[in-house]
Amino acid sequence: MEEIYKTVSDSVIRMSQLMLPSNANFGGKIHGGYILSLMDQIAFAVASKFSAHYCVTASVGKVDFLKPIEVGELVTLIASVNYVGNSSMEVGIRVEAMNIQTGETKHCNSSYFTMVAKDETGKPARVPRLILESEKDVFRFYRCVVKMEVDKERDRAIHDLETDSAEQQVYIKQHFDVKISLNS
Numbered sequence: 001m002e003e004i005y006k007t008v009s010d011s012v013i014r015m016s017q018l019m020l021p022s023n024a025n026f027g028g029k030i031h032g033g034y035i036l037s038l039m040d041q042i043a044f045a046v047a048s049k050f051s052a053h054y055c056v057t058a059s060v061g062k063v064d065f066l067k068p069i070e071v072g073e074l075v076t077l078i079a080s081v082n083y084v085g086n087s088s089m090e091v092g093i094r095v096e097a098m099n100i101q102t103g104e105t106k107h108c109n110s111s112y113f114t115m116v117a118k119d120e121t122g123k124p125a126r127v128p129r130l131i132l133e134s135e136k137d138v139f140r141f142y143r144c145v146v147k148m149e150v151d152k153e154r155d156r157a158i159h160d161l162e163t164d165s166a167e168q169q170v171y172i173k174q175h176f177d178v179k180i181s182l183n184s
Contacts, residue, residue: 004128008137011050011081011091015042019073019097030069035095036060039111042079043091047115050081050089051127054118058088061112061147069108073097082112082137083144087124089115090144112144 015038023034040057047055069075076096083090091113098105119125132138169180 005131006050006128007131007133008080008082008140009133011046012079013042013046013049014076014078015045016074016076018100019069019071019075021071024071028071030071030073030075032063032065035065035069035075035109036063038075038077039063039079039093039095039113042077042093043113043115046079046081046091047089047113047117051117051125053125053127055089055115056118058114058116061114063109063111065109067097067106067108069097070099072100074100075108081130082140084127084130087117087127089117089127091115092140112147 017038019030023030025031040060043057044055074097076098077093078096079091079093081089082092092110093113094110095108096105097108117125117127130137130141132141172178172180
């Protein structure tokens with residue numbers, strides 16, 4: 001079976017939405033959870049468009065809320081596939097908010113969602129290969145590769161942690177201002 005190749009630009013989706021009072025928290029800013037929901041929606045749309053399959057969210061990378069989003073601002077999410085595995089894709093998402101009166105735009109957050117394509121039976125489906133057309137495409141793909149290696153190393157280090165509670169307690173007491181009061 002011949003491989004299908006698609007460009008990163010084949011996956012790009014932009015989605016804009018006006019932020020309403022119903023999306024605000026008690027502090028008058030837009031709920032972070034609401035923005036995460038929009039990010040999940042666009043990640044699904046990008047991955048499904050690119051793979052031509054139903055996709056599910058496998059993981060969400062670190063999300064730093066850099067600037068608050070105000071009621072009345074126009075939020076735009078820009079997303080694309082940055083990396084593909086066999087059935088998985090990393091979707092990069094940038095969130096910007098624009099004051100529609102002044103035109104001022106601010107970068108509010110970015111994150112990376114790992115999406116998995118599923119076939120009709122719910123099993124992982126092979127996704128198209130990527131064509132990297134720009135240095136930015138190459139950078140983003142390589143960044144994913146490096147991040148995956150760092151994640152594997154972190155997981156190995158956590159797995160290899162000593163299970164000696166006494167040693168852990170000594171370390172914690174030396175480095176942190178906590179009291180340890182075990183009930184067992």
